[in-house]
Amino acid sequence: MEIRQLVYFVAVAEKGTITEAAKSLHISQPPVSVQLKLLEEELGCVLFDRNTRHMELTEAGQKFYQRASAILEQFDSARREMRDIESGVAGTLRIGVVSSLCGGMFLDWMKEFRKDHPRIHFEIQEGNTYQMIEKTRMHQVEMAFVRTPFSASDLKRVPILKEDLYVVGKEEFFQKQADEPEQSIALKELTGIPMILYRRWEPLITEAFRKQELTPEIFCQCEDARTVISMAEKAMGIGIVPQSIFRDNRELCGYPIREREFRSEIFAVYGKQTYVSSATRGFLDYVEKQVKQLLIH
Template sequence: MDLKQLQYFATVAKEGNISKAAKALHISQPPLSIQLKHLEEELGCVLFERGAREVELTEAGLLLYNRALSLLELSAITVQEISDLKNQTAGTLRLGAVSSVGSTLLNAWIVDLNKEYPDIHYEIFEGNTYEQIEQLKNHTIELAIVRSPFSTNDMHVIPLRTEPMMAVGNERFFSASSDEIPLSALADKPLILYRRWEDMILSAFSKQQLSCQIFCKNEDARTTLHWADAGLGIGIVPRSAVSLIRKPDTVCKKIADAELASRICLVYHENHYLSALAKLFLNYLTTHHCKD
């Protein structure tokens, strides 16, 4: 079993049809069918259930397909990394970022870096912190910008900055005119929050013996802000995320509670190779944007 066979197999699985796969691979159908037959003989199992027009993966085929995608991706990444060694200020950096950073702070950081290193290109993988950690483990990305809390097993963590949490919503939810409000001002108000911060928020309310009413839990700061913009409740988000507010009349206030804070961290896998570009980006962030 070699990479070419895996590429052929993965293309057939994706297309669901040997004829379509042959066209996508720019080869004729008979050699493709022969390669699939050789692969099945080598593995000693049937990979496809063949119908009149389409093929479907068997259980063994599905297992191989998932592995093949990872191996093919890793092969492409390895070729790219070796190519990048030729020029340590040019190439493609594979970087992960949570949405509340990728849509705000990261933009400004990349603008600054691009002025100095215009030949660096980027592949940005957005997702929540847990998804970013998995991407690191699978070698899909080299670095990730995430928010606490998260498991640090096998991860090297560089704190970049700590942000206070902000209350965002329609002015009818707020009585104070100042830019900062106590946690008590949010008691019994309909709160909209990112699910991972639920324990932290409930703990803060509990310590002050306050009642907490959660109207909506979600997986993205942008959803929190959209709902808050719509007047459905008070969104709780980190400070940098407030730049995503759409309506000019949406109120934003800092929550005066030291425990309600979010730490932005740059993380990478301790045992994985870091390219020259990844090291350059890491050094850039820690030198210019580390404020923790």
């Protein structure tokens, strides 16, 4: 088995046809066809269903695609590692970020880091925590910034920051707080108000209500904290989001939840056995220093 066979296989799997794969690789079609046939013979199984207009992966092909992608990423990582050793500088940071971080403090970290490292470039992939963890496992990103709760014993976890969850909404939903200004809000004060929840936090929130023998009025669940903010801005209900995604919003009122279990922790995660470039490690060190300074002040 050769690296080029894996490259050809992955290209066909992603492009859907040998013609398009060959174009993307800047080679002619025959070498791609020949190497795919040799690969299938060596593996002893059929990787593609060739009876359709596009070449669809068989069940074996889907499994092998995951393995081949990981092998190619490790091969690329090894090349980057050698370049790092030779030059001391890596040019591109491939980082995953949960969407609730992308519009706030993460952009500040990027901006300030690049001032000191103008030759650094970023490749950012966004999604929820589970998606970012999976991309880290598949070596599609070197490191990801994610939020609790999550389980990933196979990854190295670096704690970054704990922050309060805030109840946010239009002023009309917080009349009591407007009349009697307080620094926080209790769960019992949220009963009877339509709530917009980030789906991953729904079990935590409903359990907290249940412990107090309360029932939340959940109007909508969604997959993105930014959607929660957008719906709250339309006065569709109140949302529960991390403090950092709310901090610069001038359209909504916001109050930390009084019950202390409502906190979100940000972690950086990366593979325990995966090479992490010097630039990525440098960025992580920079983020940790920035957060420490923030906590001191």
